[in-house]
Amino acid sequence: MYDNAASRTTLQKGGITYVTNPTSPLVLVNKKRELDSGYVPNDLVKAPVEFSFSGDSPKQQMRKVAADALGKLFAGAKQDGIELKAVSGYRSYPSQQSIFNAYAKSHGEEEANTFSAHPGQSEHQTGLAMDVSSASVHYGLEQSYGATKEGKWLEAHAADYGFIIRYEKEHEDETGYMYEPWHVRYVGVTVAKDIKKLGLTLEAYLARF
Ligand SMILES: [Zn+2]
Incomplete structure (x- = not known):
């Protein structure tokens, strides 16, 4: 149904595994599955939420479906007396490249990774x-955010709006990223609720199909 099997959603090129379904809301991107350097979503819009910074930036963008869902998530938080702000959304390949290069320079490539x-x-x-x-x-x-009332609200309610906390503490080995x-990450309400209920990573969830 979700057809995210590696054999059907990736292509090997020059020793790198590229995803071939970048526009799927269930696209799986991680250290083993890369997006092409030229991939730019064609439906980016500014998310209808408050940001932690002023001025316009591509960081305010998400794909339309995700931006709409984020707006609802933030409105739901507000109703519960929880203040959330968006910090960073869409990031192009070149801007990720400069971020990673800067970290690699200051921390060494292995730690930066x-x-x-x-x-x-x-x-x-x-x-x-x-x-x-x-x-x-x-x-x-920062990781201490998870222990704040806002972080706890996010963990408890994100799935109701179609989002998962993508990098959980107990799954660092599976995702390859720290908590x-x-x-x-937007995946849609049905899948987000399933993932939360089952306590799985996106990797493990998609491997079931
Ligand atoms: Zn992030």
Whole structure:
């Protein structure tokens, strides 16, 4: 049904595995499955939410379906008295490249690889991910966010709006990334609720089909 099997959704080129279904809301991007350097979603819009910074930036964008869902998620939070702000959404391949290169320079490539994505391996390039934070952690992206009331609300309610917390603490080995309580990924309500109920990573969930 979801047809995300590696054999059907990837293509080997020059020793790299590229995903061939970048526009699927269930596209699986990780350290083993890359987006082409030229992939840019064709339906990016500014998410209808408040941001942690002022001024216009491509970081405010997501694909339409994800942006609409994020707007509803933030409105739901507000109704519960929870203040969320969006920090970083869409990121192009070249901008991911400069971020990773800067981290590799300051931390070494191996360490940088544990907390920053190689260009092509970032979900932010799909336009389906947003980093979210709150005043309680000064709009930072840090693991302590998971223990704040806003982080807990996000964990509890994201699935109701079609999002998953993509990089969970107990699944670091599976996802290849450290715990990121701030990074939400749109997959649609049905799948998000399923993933939450089953306690799976997106990797493990898609491997079942
Ligand atoms: Zn992120």
